[in-house]
Amino acid sequence: MDDISFDIQKGSIFGLLGPNGAGKTTLLRMITGIFYPDEGQITLDGKPFNPTEDIAKIGYMPEERGMYKKMKIGEQALYLAQLKGLSKAEANERIMYWFKKLEMESWWNKKVEDLSKGMSQKLQFVITVLHEPKLIILDEPFSGLDPLNANLIKDEIHGLAKRGATIIFSTHRMEQVEEICDHIVLVNLGKKILDGTVADIKQLYKENVFSIETNQLENINDNPVFTVVRKEGNKVFVKINQGHNSNQVLTHLINNNHPIVAYNELLPSLNEIFIKLVESTHATARAFQTI
Amino acid sequence: MRKIWLIIQREYATRVKNKRFLLVTFLMPILIIALIFGSAYLSVSGTEHRKIAVIDPNGFIKSSLKNTSQIKFEFPEKVDTSNYSSKGYTDILILPKFDSSTKTNYILKSKKSMGLMLQNSISDKINNAIEDQMLQDAGISQSMLDSIHKASQYAELKAYEDKGSASKESNAGLAMGIGYASGFLIYITLFIYGTMVMRGVMEEKTNRIAEVIISSVKPFELMLGKIVGIGAVGLTQFALWIILITSLTSVGMSLLPDDLQNQVTALQQNNGQMGQAGMMQASESAMRIYNMQHTIATANWPLILFCFVFYFLGGYLFYSALFAAVGSVVNEDPQDAQSLMFPITMPIIFSYLITNMVTQNPNTPLAFWASIIPLSSPMVMMARVAYGVPNAVTYWELALSMVLLIAGFLFTTWLSGKIYRTGILMYGKKVSWKTMIKWAFTKQF
Numbered sequence: 001m002d003d004i005s006f007d008i009q010k011g012s013i014f015g016l017l018g019p020n021g022a023g024k025t026t027l028l029r030m031i032t033g034i035f036y037p038d039e040g041q042i043t044l045d046g047k048p049f050n051p052t053e054d055i056a057k058i059g060y061m062p063e064e065r066g067m068y069k070k071m072k073i074g075e076q077a078l079y080l081a082q083l084k085g086l087s088k089a090e091a092n093e094r095i096m097y098w099f100k101k102l103e104m105e106s107w108w109n110k111k112v113e114d115l116s117k118g119m120s121q122k123l124q125f126v127i128t129v130l131h132e133p134k135l136i137i138l139d140e141p142f143s144g145l146d147p148l149n150a151n152l153i154k155d156e157i158h159g160l161a162k163r164g165a166t167i168i169f170s171t172h173r174m175e176q177v178e179e180i181c182d183h184i185v186l187v188n189l190g191k192k193i194l195d196g197t198v199a200d201i202k203q204l205y206k207e208n209v210f211s212i213e214t215n216q217l218e219n220i221n222d223n224p225v226f227t228v229v230r231k232e233g234n235k236v237f238v239k240i241n242q243g244h245n246s247n248q249v250l251t252h253l254i255n256n257n258h259p260i261v262a263y264n265e266l267l268p269s270l271n272e273i274f275i276k277l278v279e280s281t282h283a284t285a286r287a288f289q290t291i
Numbered sequence: 292m293r294k295i296w297l298i299i300q301r302e303y304a305t306r307v308k309n310k311r312f313l314l315v316t317f318l319m320p321i322l323i324i325a326l327i328f329g330s331a332y333l334s335v336s337g338t339e340h341r342k343i344a345v346i347d348p349n350g351f352i353k354s355s356l357k358n359t360s361q362i363k364f365e366f367p368e369k370v371d372t373s374n375y376s377s378k379g380y381t382d383i384l385i386l387p388k389f390d391s392s393t394k395t396n397y398i399l400k401s402k403k404s405m406g407l408m409l410q411n412s413i414s415d416k417i418n419n420a421i422e423d424q425m426l427q428d429a430g431i432s433q434s435m436l437d438s439i440h441k442a443s444q445y446a447e448l449k450a451y452e453d454k455g456s457a458s459k460e461s462n463a464g465l466a467m468g469i470g471y472a473s474g475f476l477i478y479i480t481l482f483i484y485g486t487m488v489m490r491g492v493m494e495e496k497t498n499r500i501a502e503v504i505i506s507s508v509k510p511f512e513l514m515l516g517k518i519v520g521i522g523a524v525g526l527t528q529f530a531l532w533i534i535l536i537t538s539l540t541s542v543g544m545s546l547l548p549d550d551l552q553n554q555v556t557a558l559q560q561n562n563g564q565m566g567q568a569g570m571m572q573a574s575e576s577a578m579r580i581y582n583m584q585h586t587i588a589t590a591n592w593p594l595i596l597f598c599f600v601f602y603f604l605g606g607y608l609f610y611s612a613l614f615a616a617v618g619s620v621v622n623e624d625p626q627d628a629q630s631l632m633f634p635i636t637m638p639i640i641f642s643y644l645i646t647n648m649v650t651q652n653p654n655t656p657l658a659f660w661a662s663i664i665p666l667s668s669p670m671v672m673m674a675r676v677a678y679g680v681p682n683a684v685t686y687w688e689l690a691l692s693m694v695l696l697i698a699g700f701l702f703t704t705w706l707s708g709k710i711y712r713t714g715i716l717m718y719g720k721k722v723s724w725k726t727m728i729k730w731a732f733t734k735q736f
Contacts, residue, residue, distance in 0.1 A: 032506045034716060055507060066500030071305065082297050083507040127503070 004192045005040070006185045008168065013161050015181035015198075016170040017270075019278050023190045024170045025063060028137055031168070032060045044135065056085045059133035063140045063170075065124045067112040074108035077127055084131040091130065098126040102152060117144040125153055129160060136160060137168045142176060154180060174271040186274065188281045194273075202267045205276075208240040210249060213262035225252045237266065294508045295516045302491070302520025307527060316528050320535040341409070344370045344380040348388045355420035362409070376402050384413070389421055462589050463678075467650045469590060470674035473599050474646035477670050481606055481639055484525045485614040489628065491517050492618030492715070501715045510712035514619075515704070518611050522604060529603070547580075555580050591679065598676045601693065606669025608700035610635060616707035619714035620722040627721065634724060642667035649674040653683045665699030668692045706731050 004027065008014045018024045029035045031042060033055060042049040044057070068076055074095065081091035099105050102122055112120060121144050129136060138157070142150045157180065161167055169181060177184060178198060186194035194201065209229060212220065217236050222228055225248050226238040240249060246265065253260055306312055342363045345356060356364040367378070375383040382401040389395065397417070399405065423436055492514070495501045504513055544552070554577035613635045621628045645667055649658040653675040662672040662684070672692050675684045709731040714722065 029716070034502070034505050058506065060503070060506035062499065062502040062506075064499035064502065066495075066498050066503045068305075068494075068500060069498060079297065079301055080503065080507070083294055083504060124503075 002190045004187065004190075006192065006195050008166055009183065010045075010166055011161060011164050012182045013157065013167045013169060013180055015177040015184035016168055016187065017172065017174070017177060017184055017194075017274065018170075018187040019172060022188045024187060025139060027187065028060070028062075028139055028168070028170060031135075032058055032137060056131060057134045059084075059128040059131065059136045061124055061128040061136075061138045061141060063143075065120055067120060067123070069113040070111060072108070073110050073112060073115070073123060076112065077123070077130065080127050081130045086131055094130050094132075095126070098130065102126065102156075118146055118149055121145055122149060122153070125156070129156075133165065135166050135168070137170075139170045140173075141169065142171070142173070172274075174269065174274055178270050184270075186277060188278050191281070193277050193281055198270065201270070201273065205268050205273045206265070207268065209266040210238055210240065210246060211262075211264060211266050212236045212238060212249075212253065212258075212260060214258055214260055216259060219256075220253075220258060223252065225249055234261075295512050295519075298508070298513060298516025299520040299523065302517050303523050306487075306521065306524045312524070312528075316531050317535070320532055320539060324536075324539060341381045341405070342379065343382045343384055343413075344375050344378070346370070346383065346385045349386065349424075351424045352386060352417060352420050355416050355423070356413075357416075362413075372400055375400075386417070389424075391425060462586050465586050465590055466653075466677045466679070466683075468677075469595060470650040470653070470677035471647070473595070473673040473677065474643065474650065474670040477599075477603055477606055477673060478639065478643045478646070480525055480603060481610050481669070482636075484521055484607055485610050485635070486632075487524075488518055488521050488611040489614040489618035489632070491521065492615050492711075493621055493628065496619060496621070496715055497623055505715070510715055511708045513715075514612075514615050514708060514711045518608065518615060518704075521611070522607050525603070525607060526600070529600075544580075551577050551580075555584075559584070590677070594680060595676060598673060598689075602669040602673050602696070605665075605693070605696040605700060609665055609669070609696065609703050610639065612700065612704040612707040616710040616714070616727065619711040620717065620727060622718065622721070631722075631724065638666045642670045646670040646674045650677075653678045659688070663688065663692050663695060665696045668696055 016024055016027065026035065030037050031049075033049065044054055071079075077095045078088065078091050081095065082088060086094070096105075099107065102125075104122060104126070107115075107119075107123070112123070115123065121141075125138075125141060128138070136157075141153060141157075145153065157167060157169075169177075171177060181198060183197050184194070184201065185192055196204070210226075213235050214220065215234055217231050217234060220228065220236045220238070224241065225244045226240050229237040229239050231237070238249065240246065250260075250263060253263075340361055340363070342365065345352070345364055345366050347353065347366060353366055358364060365380070370378055370380065370383065372383055372385070381403065382399055382405065385398045385400075387395045387397060399410070399413070426436060427433070495504070495513075501513070547555075558577060558581040614632070617628060617631045617635065621631065642661065645657065645661045649655070649661070649671050652658065658671060658675060661667040662675050672684070672689070676689070678684070680686065680689060710727045713730045714727070
């Protein structure tokens with residue numbers, strides 16, 4: 001961890017991204033108070049984070065799911081909820097509510113060792129949110145879930161955020177991030193390399209490439225306004241030259257009588273940005289090592 | 292505090308409800324009692340029968356080699372080493388002509404080798420016969436010899452603890468037995484419950500539940516809750532054993548025939564004598580039961596029980612914290628646990644060996660120091676306490692040993708807590724004791 005700092009808006013869904021071994025889990029463990037940072041500080045609601053008091057406000061679902069294999073699921077959920085400070089009656093009530101909601105009512109007397117990976121994932125999610133934490137930290141929450149259950153959990157995450165919980169969500173699966181997160185931070189090798197909202201980041205990393213759908217693509221060629229990148233089917237991908245804008249591209253096409261079916265900007269996917277940035281930081285790191 | 296209490300409850304409940312715990316708790320006393328009675332029964336009836344041919348040129352041995360239920364001696368003619376088994380003998384004993392001026396050997400040949408006990412009893416019989424013969428040769432009459440042999444019945448040693456006016460009968464054999472049994476029990480339970488703590492910690496680590504729980508409670512609370520919970524399981528087991536054994540014995544006593552029970556009660560009322568004239572003589576078995584009860588009553592049971600609970604708990608807390616530390620640094624490979632456990636198991640085994648010596652002689656310098664140092668005091672001090680306080684152990688020795696043990700387990704718990712909180716979340720790295728000590732003594736995070 002090296003000089004990382006970012007803000008998370010209350011009630012937002014925040015994505016913490018990074019390749020394997022980037023330091024995501026370490027960062028999350030610091031936020032949950034499992035580890036103490038050597039320097040720097042973590043604030044919650046504007047006050048310095050105090051592990052003993054604030055622990056009840058946090059729900060942490062670690063990447064490596066952990067359960068007592070021999071313990072009954074209901075008892076286990078009850079135990080873990082009580083450790084978070086709920087009374088037994090309260091815990092019982094909320095477990096019933098969530099089990100009903102996620103279709104897990106019949107599980108109470110089963111043991112964890114009888115559950116599939118996806119099922120125990122659902123259980124772990126329920127345990128994480130039982131005590132209605134203000135800050136929910138989910139480390140790879142969708143791994144092992146089928147699309148149906150993943151959607152179920154996704155809806156719950158959105159619901160929790162709507163009710164005011166802040167969600168930190170760590171993953172290296174970019175398509176999920178695009179769907180869910182408002183704001184992301186990309187870390188690699190213990191450093192922050194990207195910070196912003198998903199829309200801003202896409203704008204920042206766009207390469208001014210547009211796709212033009214037409215039925216006469218052979219007539220579209222390089223010109224002062226744009227350069228043709230490639231042609232595919234009935235689409236032409238063009239990059240706008242320096243000093244021009246997208247309207248000038250359209251004007252040029254209309255003036256030259258090209259029949260246009262569709263015209264839109266091609267934004268890079270987070271996946272592409274991710275790969276590009278991670279590779280470049282690795283290259284810099286290598287360059288430093290060789291010096 | 293509420294969280295530690297929750298952890299203790301879970302650790303306790305999951306283990307006590309476990310079928311294996313119930314099985315061990317209820318079968319153990321039954322097994323022990325069955326073992327005692329069973330071995331007693333086997334020693335009487337189960338041994339093989341032997342028919343021994345004796346070749347004796349002396350003539351005076353014959354009267355000493357009396358037949359028992361197991362051994363039959365015969366003095367046949369024309370039997371030798373080549374044909375004894377075909378004539379129906381299991382062994383042949385060939386004696387030379389004994390002569391007091393030279394040492395000679397006598398020979399026992401068997402088809403199946405003879406147990407040591409039987410061999411010893413045969414050689415004792417022959418030596419006694421030779422001794423008697425020599426005494427008779429020196430002019431002592433047979434009747435004189437008989438009365439000499441009964442000398443042991445005329446006098447019996449009774450040892451008393453010197454406590455001024457209130458001298459009390461002491462019994463070294465009982466003290467040795469209590470010392471040995473309680474030392475052994477503590478030794479076994481330190482291992483059983485210590486490794487139980489270690490395996491519990493390893494389970495939490497490899498299941499990754501540690502991470503979930505540590506986002507709710509402090510690592511130290513988790514460790515302490517586990518240690519206390521499992522310790523309570525141990526105490527429960529002891530309590531159940533004591534209840535079971537006492538009730539089983541009283542049930543056993545009530546099954547004895549009525550007149551035997553009456554005799555035992557009469558003996559108790561009259562201090563070991565069948566006092567009143569006209570009453571029948573106490574039978575041998577009634578006498579034996581009375582003596583057993585009388586001997587057991589000479590020990591200071593409340594003190595011994597108190598010390599046992601104290602030293603079991605102290606020793607358990609001292610060592611289980613260390614076991615927890617080892618459990619927290621081990622990864623999936625149980626082989627690592629073996630090598631890391633070694634420095635913990637060594638002092639336990641050494642203490643047990645010292646205990647064995649101390650049960651025989653409770654006041655050597657070794658016994659003194661080993662009962663003061665917390666590494667070995669749980670077992671060794673129990674062996675000494677059985678000999679009586681303040682006779683074998685003075686009050687200040689006992690107090691010093693207890694205070695040091697409390698200080699000792701506070702220290703190991705503190706030390707292990709520091710190792711534990713780093714180890715429990717550390718995956719993949721192989722850790723040595725050196726790194727563990729480094730974690731314990733450097734300020735971290």
